[in-house]
Amino acid sequence: EAGVAQSPRYKIIEKRQSVAFWCNPISGHATLYWYQQILGQGPKLLIQFQNNGVVDDSQLPKDRFSAERLKGVDSTLKIQPAKLEDSAVYLCASSLGRRQGNYGYTFGSGTRLTVV
Amino acid sequence: SQKIEQNSEALNIQEGKTATLTCNYTNYSPAYLQWYRQDPGRGPVFLLLIRENEKEKRKERLKVTFDTTLKQSLFHITASQPADSATYLCALERDSSASKIIFGSGTRLSIRP
Structure with missing residues:
Protein backbone atom coordinates (compact mmCIF):
# COMPACT_ATOMS: atom_id res chain seq x y z
CA GLU A 1 0.00 0.00 0.00
CA ALA A 2 1.12 3.56 -0.60
CA GLY A 3 2.54 5.40 2.41
CA VAL A 4 1.75 8.83 3.80
CA ALA A 5 2.73 11.43 1.22
CA GLN A 6 4.02 14.85 2.23
CA SER A 7 5.22 17.84 0.26
CA PRO A 8 7.39 19.74 -0.05
CA ARG A 9 10.37 17.86 1.41
CA TYR A 10 12.28 21.04 2.18
CA LYS A 11 11.36 24.68 2.53
CA ILE A 12 13.42 27.74 3.40
CA ILE A 13 11.60 31.00 4.13
CA GLU A 14 12.33 34.29 5.81
CA LYS A 15 10.74 35.13 9.14
CA ARG A 16 7.31 36.71 8.88
CA GLN A 17 6.63 34.92 5.61
CA SER A 18 3.94 32.28 5.27
CA VAL A 19 4.29 28.61 4.34
CA ALA A 20 1.98 25.65 3.75
CA PHE A 21 2.55 21.92 3.99
CA TRP A 22 0.46 19.23 2.39
CA CYS A 23 -0.29 15.67 3.50
CA ASN A 24 -2.09 12.77 1.87
CA PRO A 25 -2.69 9.95 4.39
CA ILE A 26 -3.07 6.25 3.74
CA SER A 27 -6.39 5.48 2.09
CA GLY A 28 -8.99 4.49 4.65
CA HIS A 29 -7.19 5.99 7.64
CA ALA A 30 -9.73 8.16 9.42
CA THR A 31 -7.30 9.74 11.87
CA LEU A 32 -4.64 12.20 10.75
CA TYR A 33 -2.02 13.90 12.90
CA ASP A 63 -2.21 32.78 16.48
CA ARG A 64 0.04 31.66 13.64
CA PHE A 65 -0.70 28.02 12.80
CA SER A 66 -3.81 26.70 11.10
CA ALA A 67 -4.76 23.35 9.65
CA GLU A 68 -7.62 21.88 7.72
CA ARG A 69 -8.66 18.52 6.40
CA LEU A 70 -11.17 18.96 3.66
CA LYS A 71 -13.40 15.99 2.81
CA GLY A 72 -11.66 13.94 5.47
CA VAL A 73 -8.71 13.01 3.24
CA ASP A 74 -5.86 15.44 2.42
CA SER A 75 -4.71 17.96 4.97
CA THR A 76 -2.86 21.26 4.88
CA LEU A 77 -0.89 22.88 7.70
CA LYS A 78 -0.13 26.59 7.40
CA ILE A 79 2.14 28.94 9.32
CA GLN A 80 1.60 32.68 9.01
CA PRO A 81 3.73 34.54 9.94
CA ALA A 82 6.68 32.23 10.55
CA LYS A 83 9.15 32.75 13.39
CA LEU A 84 12.72 31.52 13.71
CA GLU A 85 11.65 28.99 16.36
CA ASP A 86 9.32 27.32 13.86
CA SER A 87 12.37 25.76 12.19
CA ALA A 88 11.69 22.05 12.52
CA VAL A 89 10.52 18.97 10.66
CA TYR A 90 6.74 18.79 10.26
CA LEU A 91 5.52 15.22 10.21
CA CYS A 92 2.14 13.97 9.11
CA ALA A 93 0.87 10.60 10.34
CA SER A 94 -2.29 8.60 9.90
CA SER A 95 -3.86 5.64 11.66
CA LEU A 96 -6.86 3.37 11.54
CA GLY A 97 -7.77 4.13 15.13
CA ARG A 98 -7.15 1.99 18.19
CA ARG A 99 -10.49 0.20 18.02
CA GLN A 100 -9.40 -1.33 14.71
CA GLY A 101 -6.55 -3.19 16.39
CA ASN A 102 -3.07 -2.90 17.74
CA TYR A 103 -1.65 -0.88 14.90
CA GLY A 104 0.92 1.86 15.09
CA TYR A 105 0.89 5.12 13.25
CA THR A 106 2.25 5.52 9.73
CA PHE A 107 4.36 8.62 9.26
CA GLY A 108 5.37 10.51 6.16
CA SER A 109 8.98 11.56 5.58
CA GLY A 110 8.20 15.07 6.77
CA THR A 111 8.87 18.59 5.57
CA ARG A 112 12.02 20.22 6.86
CA LEU A 113 11.34 23.92 7.41
CA THR A 114 14.14 26.42 7.90
CA VAL A 115 13.17 29.97 8.87
CA VAL A 116 15.96 32.51 8.37
CA SER B 1 3.38 17.39 34.11
CA GLN B 2 3.72 14.31 31.91
CA LYS B 3 7.27 13.25 31.33
CA ILE B 4 8.86 10.53 29.20
CA GLU B 5 12.57 9.86 29.62
CA GLN B 6 14.72 7.72 27.39
CA ASN B 7 18.44 6.92 27.67
CA SER B 8 19.89 10.39 27.70
CA GLU B 9 23.15 9.38 26.08
CA ALA B 10 23.69 7.65 22.77
CA LEU B 11 24.24 3.92 23.03
CA ASN B 12 27.21 2.26 21.34
CA ILE B 13 27.08 -1.52 21.08
CA GLN B 14 29.34 -4.13 19.53
CA GLU B 15 27.76 -6.08 16.68
CA GLY B 16 26.22 -9.32 17.86
CA LYS B 17 25.50 -8.07 21.38
CA THR B 18 22.07 -7.28 22.81
CA ALA B 19 21.12 -3.60 22.87
CA THR B 20 18.78 -2.53 25.68
CA LEU B 21 16.99 0.82 25.58
CA THR B 22 15.01 2.27 28.46
CA CYS B 23 11.82 4.32 28.56
CA ASN B 24 10.60 5.74 31.87
CA TYR B 25 7.52 7.86 32.37
CA THR B 26 5.85 9.87 35.13
CA ASN B 27 2.43 11.45 35.64
CA TYR B 28 0.87 9.32 32.93
CA SER B 29 -1.22 6.16 32.76
CA PRO B 30 -0.76 4.69 29.31
CA ALA B 31 -2.95 1.90 28.05
CA TYR B 32 -0.49 1.21 25.25
CA LEU B 33 3.20 1.76 24.70
CA GLN B 34 4.77 1.87 21.26
CA TRP B 35 8.32 1.81 19.94
CA TYR B 36 9.39 3.46 16.72
CA ARG B 37 12.61 3.58 14.73
CA GLN B 38 13.69 6.81 13.06
CA ASP B 39 16.49 7.14 10.53
CA PRO B 40 18.02 10.54 9.62
CA GLY B 41 15.77 12.53 7.30
CA ARG B 42 12.90 10.07 7.63
CA GLY B 43 9.70 9.82 9.63
CA PRO B 44 9.37 7.35 12.52
CA VAL B 45 8.57 3.76 11.58
CA PHE B 46 6.34 1.69 13.86
CA LEU B 47 8.01 -1.39 15.38
CA LEU B 48 5.98 -2.80 18.27
CA LEU B 49 2.97 -2.04 20.46
CA ILE B 50 2.43 -3.51 23.92
CA ARG B 51 -0.72 -3.17 26.02
CA GLU B 52 -0.76 -2.34 29.72
CA ASN B 53 -1.91 -5.86 30.62
CA GLU B 54 0.96 -7.47 28.68
CA LYS B 55 4.34 -8.00 30.28
CA GLU B 56 6.34 -8.82 27.18
CA LYS B 57 6.05 -8.86 23.41
CA ARG B 58 8.44 -10.21 20.79
CA LYS B 59 8.93 -9.71 17.07
CA GLU B 60 11.87 -11.41 15.41
CA ARG B 61 15.00 -10.01 17.14
CA LEU B 62 13.01 -7.38 19.06
CA LYS B 63 11.59 -7.74 22.56
CA VAL B 64 9.65 -5.18 24.57
CA THR B 65 8.71 -5.34 28.25
CA PHE B 66 6.22 -3.11 30.01
CA ASP B 67 6.13 -2.69 33.80
CA THR B 68 3.29 -0.37 34.83
CA THR B 69 4.37 -0.54 38.48
CA LEU B 70 7.87 0.72 37.72
CA LYS B 71 6.45 2.92 34.92
CA GLN B 72 9.09 1.59 32.61
CA SER B 73 9.53 -0.17 29.29
CA LEU B 74 12.67 -1.91 28.07
CA PHE B 75 13.37 -2.45 24.39
CA HIS B 76 15.85 -5.15 23.42
CA ILE B 77 17.50 -5.89 20.10
CA THR B 78 19.27 -9.25 20.17
CA ALA B 79 22.11 -10.20 17.81
CA SER B 80 22.46 -6.51 16.91
CA GLN B 81 23.66 -5.53 13.43
CA PRO B 82 25.10 -2.26 12.04
CA ALA B 83 21.82 -1.88 10.10
CA ASP B 84 20.05 -1.51 13.47
CA SER B 85 21.81 1.82 13.99
CA ALA B 86 19.11 4.50 14.27
CA THR B 87 17.20 6.58 16.82
CA TYR B 88 14.55 4.68 18.73
CA LEU B 89 11.51 6.49 20.09
CA CYS B 90 9.20 5.41 22.87
CA ALA B 91 5.57 6.61 22.65
CA LEU B 92 2.70 6.42 25.13
CA GLU B 93 -1.00 6.28 24.41
CA ARG B 94 -4.05 6.47 26.65
CA ASP B 95 -7.14 4.34 26.22
CA SER B 96 -9.37 6.86 24.54
CA SER B 97 -11.69 7.02 21.59
CA ALA B 98 -9.49 9.88 20.38
CA SER B 99 -6.19 8.15 20.85
CA LYS B 100 -3.01 10.11 20.37
CA ILE B 101 0.58 9.28 21.23
CA ILE B 102 3.18 11.37 23.01
CA PHE B 103 6.84 10.70 22.31
CA GLY B 104 10.04 10.58 24.27
CA SER B 105 13.09 12.34 22.85
CA GLY B 106 14.61 9.11 21.59
CA THR B 107 17.84 7.19 22.04
CA ARG B 108 20.46 7.11 19.31
CA LEU B 109 21.82 3.59 18.90
CA SER B 110 25.05 2.84 17.06
CA ILE B 111 26.14 -0.73 16.33
CA ARG B 112 29.81 -1.00 15.49
CA PRO B 113 31.11 -3.89 13.37
Missing part, protein backbone atom coordinates in the same frame (compact mmCIF):
# COMPACT_ATOMS: atom_id res chain seq x y z
CA TRP A 34 0.45 16.74 12.42
CA TYR A 35 3.58 16.60 14.58
CA GLN A 36 6.43 19.09 14.95
CA GLN A 37 9.91 17.65 15.54
CA ILE A 38 12.67 19.99 16.58
CA LEU A 39 16.21 18.70 16.09
CA GLY A 40 17.23 16.34 18.90
CA GLN A 41 13.70 16.03 20.29
CA GLY A 42 10.81 13.66 19.88
CA PRO A 43 7.80 14.62 17.77
CA LYS A 44 5.26 16.91 19.46
CA LEU A 45 1.59 16.70 18.49
CA LEU A 46 0.17 19.87 16.95
CA ILE A 47 -3.26 18.76 15.81
CA GLN A 48 -5.34 15.61 15.41
CA PHE A 49 -8.21 15.11 12.96
CA GLN A 50 -10.86 12.40 12.98
CA ASN A 51 -12.22 12.41 9.43
CA ASN A 52 -12.60 16.14 8.77
CA GLY A 53 -13.20 17.19 12.37
CA VAL A 54 -10.59 18.46 14.84
CA VAL A 55 -10.20 16.19 17.86
CA ASP A 56 -7.26 17.88 19.60
CA ASP A 57 -5.52 21.14 18.78
CA SER A 58 -4.50 22.07 22.30
CA GLN A 59 -0.81 22.44 21.40
CA LEU A 60 -1.32 24.27 18.12
CA PRO A 61 -0.16 27.93 18.32
CA LYS A 62 -3.40 29.20 16.86
Whole structure:
Protein backbone atom coordinates (compact mmCIF):
# COMPACT_ATOMS: atom_id res chain seq x y z
CA GLU A 1 0.00 0.00 0.00
CA ALA A 2 1.12 3.56 -0.60
CA GLY A 3 2.54 5.40 2.41
CA VAL A 4 1.75 8.83 3.80
CA ALA A 5 2.73 11.43 1.22
CA GLN A 6 4.02 14.85 2.23
CA SER A 7 5.22 17.84 0.26
CA PRO A 8 7.39 19.74 -0.05
CA ARG A 9 10.37 17.86 1.41
CA TYR A 10 12.28 21.04 2.18
CA LYS A 11 11.36 24.68 2.53
CA ILE A 12 13.42 27.74 3.40
CA ILE A 13 11.60 31.00 4.13
CA GLU A 14 12.33 34.29 5.81
CA LYS A 15 10.74 35.13 9.14
CA ARG A 16 7.31 36.71 8.88
CA GLN A 17 6.63 34.92 5.61
CA SER A 18 3.94 32.28 5.27
CA VAL A 19 4.29 28.61 4.34
CA ALA A 20 1.98 25.65 3.75
CA PHE A 21 2.55 21.92 3.99
CA TRP A 22 0.46 19.23 2.39
CA CYS A 23 -0.29 15.67 3.50
CA ASN A 24 -2.09 12.77 1.87
CA PRO A 25 -2.69 9.95 4.39
CA ILE A 26 -3.07 6.25 3.74
CA SER A 27 -6.39 5.48 2.09
CA GLY A 28 -8.99 4.49 4.65
CA HIS A 29 -7.19 5.99 7.64
CA ALA A 30 -9.73 8.16 9.42
CA THR A 31 -7.30 9.74 11.87
CA LEU A 32 -4.64 12.20 10.75
CA TYR A 33 -2.02 13.90 12.90
CA TRP A 34 0.45 16.74 12.42
CA TYR A 35 3.58 16.60 14.58
CA GLN A 36 6.43 19.09 14.95
CA GLN A 37 9.91 17.65 15.54
CA ILE A 38 12.67 19.99 16.58
CA LEU A 39 16.21 18.70 16.09
CA GLY A 40 17.23 16.34 18.90
CA GLN A 41 13.70 16.03 20.29
CA GLY A 42 10.81 13.66 19.88
CA PRO A 43 7.80 14.62 17.77
CA LYS A 44 5.26 16.91 19.46
CA LEU A 45 1.59 16.70 18.49
CA LEU A 46 0.17 19.87 16.95
CA ILE A 47 -3.26 18.76 15.81
CA GLN A 48 -5.34 15.61 15.41
CA PHE A 49 -8.21 15.11 12.96
CA GLN A 50 -10.86 12.40 12.98
CA ASN A 51 -12.22 12.41 9.43
CA ASN A 52 -12.60 16.14 8.77
CA GLY A 53 -13.20 17.19 12.37
CA VAL A 54 -10.59 18.46 14.84
CA VAL A 55 -10.20 16.19 17.86
CA ASP A 56 -7.26 17.88 19.60
CA ASP A 57 -5.52 21.14 18.78
CA SER A 58 -4.50 22.07 22.30
CA GLN A 59 -0.81 22.44 21.40
CA LEU A 60 -1.32 24.27 18.12
CA PRO A 61 -0.16 27.93 18.32
CA LYS A 62 -3.40 29.20 16.86
CA ASP A 63 -2.21 32.78 16.48
CA ARG A 64 0.04 31.66 13.64
CA PHE A 65 -0.70 28.02 12.80
CA SER A 66 -3.81 26.70 11.10
CA ALA A 67 -4.76 23.35 9.65
CA GLU A 68 -7.62 21.88 7.72
CA ARG A 69 -8.66 18.52 6.40
CA LEU A 70 -11.17 18.96 3.66
CA LYS A 71 -13.40 15.99 2.81
CA GLY A 72 -11.66 13.94 5.47
CA VAL A 73 -8.71 13.01 3.24
CA ASP A 74 -5.86 15.44 2.42
CA SER A 75 -4.71 17.96 4.97
CA THR A 76 -2.86 21.26 4.88
CA LEU A 77 -0.89 22.88 7.70
CA LYS A 78 -0.13 26.59 7.40
CA ILE A 79 2.14 28.94 9.32
CA GLN A 80 1.60 32.68 9.01
CA PRO A 81 3.73 34.54 9.94
CA ALA A 82 6.68 32.23 10.55
CA LYS A 83 9.15 32.75 13.39
CA LEU A 84 12.72 31.52 13.71
CA GLU A 85 11.65 28.99 16.36
CA ASP A 86 9.32 27.32 13.86
CA SER A 87 12.37 25.76 12.19
CA ALA A 88 11.69 22.05 12.52
CA VAL A 89 10.52 18.97 10.66
CA TYR A 90 6.74 18.79 10.26
CA LEU A 91 5.52 15.22 10.21
CA CYS A 92 2.14 13.97 9.11
CA ALA A 93 0.87 10.60 10.34
CA SER A 94 -2.29 8.60 9.90
CA SER A 95 -3.86 5.64 11.66
CA LEU A 96 -6.86 3.37 11.54
CA GLY A 97 -7.77 4.13 15.13
CA ARG A 98 -7.15 1.99 18.19
CA ARG A 99 -10.49 0.20 18.02
CA GLN A 100 -9.40 -1.33 14.71
CA GLY A 101 -6.55 -3.19 16.39
CA ASN A 102 -3.07 -2.90 17.74
CA TYR A 103 -1.65 -0.88 14.90
CA GLY A 104 0.92 1.86 15.09
CA TYR A 105 0.89 5.12 13.25
CA THR A 106 2.25 5.52 9.73
CA PHE A 107 4.36 8.62 9.26
CA GLY A 108 5.37 10.51 6.16
CA SER A 109 8.98 11.56 5.58
CA GLY A 110 8.20 15.07 6.77
CA THR A 111 8.87 18.59 5.57
CA ARG A 112 12.02 20.22 6.86
CA LEU A 113 11.34 23.92 7.41
CA THR A 114 14.14 26.42 7.90
CA VAL A 115 13.17 29.97 8.87
CA VAL A 116 15.96 32.51 8.37
CA SER B 1 3.38 17.39 34.11
CA GLN B 2 3.72 14.31 31.91
CA LYS B 3 7.27 13.25 31.33
CA ILE B 4 8.86 10.53 29.20
CA GLU B 5 12.57 9.86 29.62
CA GLN B 6 14.72 7.72 27.39
CA ASN B 7 18.44 6.92 27.67
CA SER B 8 19.89 10.39 27.70
CA GLU B 9 23.15 9.38 26.08
CA ALA B 10 23.69 7.65 22.77
CA LEU B 11 24.24 3.92 23.03
CA ASN B 12 27.21 2.26 21.34
CA ILE B 13 27.08 -1.52 21.08
CA GLN B 14 29.34 -4.13 19.53
CA GLU B 15 27.76 -6.08 16.68
CA GLY B 16 26.22 -9.32 17.86
CA LYS B 17 25.50 -8.07 21.38
CA THR B 18 22.07 -7.28 22.81
CA ALA B 19 21.12 -3.60 22.87
CA THR B 20 18.78 -2.53 25.68
CA LEU B 21 16.99 0.82 25.58
CA THR B 22 15.01 2.27 28.46
CA CYS B 23 11.82 4.32 28.56
CA ASN B 24 10.60 5.74 31.87
CA TYR B 25 7.52 7.86 32.37
CA THR B 26 5.85 9.87 35.13
CA ASN B 27 2.43 11.45 35.64
CA TYR B 28 0.87 9.32 32.93
CA SER B 29 -1.22 6.16 32.76
CA PRO B 30 -0.76 4.69 29.31
CA ALA B 31 -2.95 1.90 28.05
CA TYR B 32 -0.49 1.21 25.25
CA LEU B 33 3.20 1.76 24.70
CA GLN B 34 4.77 1.87 21.26
CA TRP B 35 8.32 1.81 19.94
CA TYR B 36 9.39 3.46 16.72
CA ARG B 37 12.61 3.58 14.73
CA GLN B 38 13.69 6.81 13.06
CA ASP B 39 16.49 7.14 10.53
CA PRO B 40 18.02 10.54 9.62
CA GLY B 41 15.77 12.53 7.30
CA ARG B 42 12.90 10.07 7.63
CA GLY B 43 9.70 9.82 9.63
CA PRO B 44 9.37 7.35 12.52
CA VAL B 45 8.57 3.76 11.58
CA PHE B 46 6.34 1.69 13.86
CA LEU B 47 8.01 -1.39 15.38
CA LEU B 48 5.98 -2.80 18.27
CA LEU B 49 2.97 -2.04 20.46
CA ILE B 50 2.43 -3.51 23.92
CA ARG B 51 -0.72 -3.17 26.02
CA GLU B 52 -0.76 -2.34 29.72
CA ASN B 53 -1.91 -5.86 30.62
CA GLU B 54 0.96 -7.47 28.68
CA LYS B 55 4.34 -8.00 30.28
CA GLU B 56 6.34 -8.82 27.18
CA LYS B 57 6.05 -8.86 23.41
CA ARG B 58 8.44 -10.21 20.79
CA LYS B 59 8.93 -9.71 17.07
CA GLU B 60 11.87 -11.41 15.41
CA ARG B 61 15.00 -10.01 17.14
CA LEU B 62 13.01 -7.38 19.06
CA LYS B 63 11.59 -7.74 22.56
CA VAL B 64 9.65 -5.18 24.57
CA THR B 65 8.71 -5.34 28.25
CA PHE B 66 6.22 -3.11 30.01
CA ASP B 67 6.13 -2.69 33.80
CA THR B 68 3.29 -0.37 34.83
CA THR B 69 4.37 -0.54 38.48
CA LEU B 70 7.87 0.72 37.72
CA LYS B 71 6.45 2.92 34.92
CA GLN B 72 9.09 1.59 32.61
CA SER B 73 9.53 -0.17 29.29
CA LEU B 74 12.67 -1.91 28.07
CA PHE B 75 13.37 -2.45 24.39
CA HIS B 76 15.85 -5.15 23.42
CA ILE B 77 17.50 -5.89 20.10
CA THR B 78 19.27 -9.25 20.17
CA ALA B 79 22.11 -10.20 17.81
CA SER B 80 22.46 -6.51 16.91
CA GLN B 81 23.66 -5.53 13.43
CA PRO B 82 25.10 -2.26 12.04
CA ALA B 83 21.82 -1.88 10.10
CA ASP B 84 20.05 -1.51 13.47
CA SER B 85 21.81 1.82 13.99
CA ALA B 86 19.11 4.50 14.27
CA THR B 87 17.20 6.58 16.82
CA TYR B 88 14.55 4.68 18.73
CA LEU B 89 11.51 6.49 20.09
CA CYS B 90 9.20 5.41 22.87
CA ALA B 91 5.57 6.61 22.65
CA LEU B 92 2.70 6.42 25.13
CA GLU B 93 -1.00 6.28 24.41
CA ARG B 94 -4.05 6.47 26.65
CA ASP B 95 -7.14 4.34 26.22
CA SER B 96 -9.37 6.86 24.54
CA SER B 97 -11.69 7.02 21.59
CA ALA B 98 -9.49 9.88 20.38
CA SER B 99 -6.19 8.15 20.85
CA LYS B 100 -3.01 10.11 20.37
CA ILE B 101 0.58 9.28 21.23
CA ILE B 102 3.18 11.37 23.01
CA PHE B 103 6.84 10.70 22.31
CA GLY B 104 10.04 10.58 24.27
CA SER B 105 13.09 12.34 22.85
CA GLY B 106 14.61 9.11 21.59
CA THR B 107 17.84 7.19 22.04
CA ARG B 108 20.46 7.11 19.31
CA LEU B 109 21.82 3.59 18.90
CA SER B 110 25.05 2.84 17.06
CA ILE B 111 26.14 -0.73 16.33
CA ARG B 112 29.81 -1.00 15.49
CA PRO B 113 31.11 -3.89 13.37
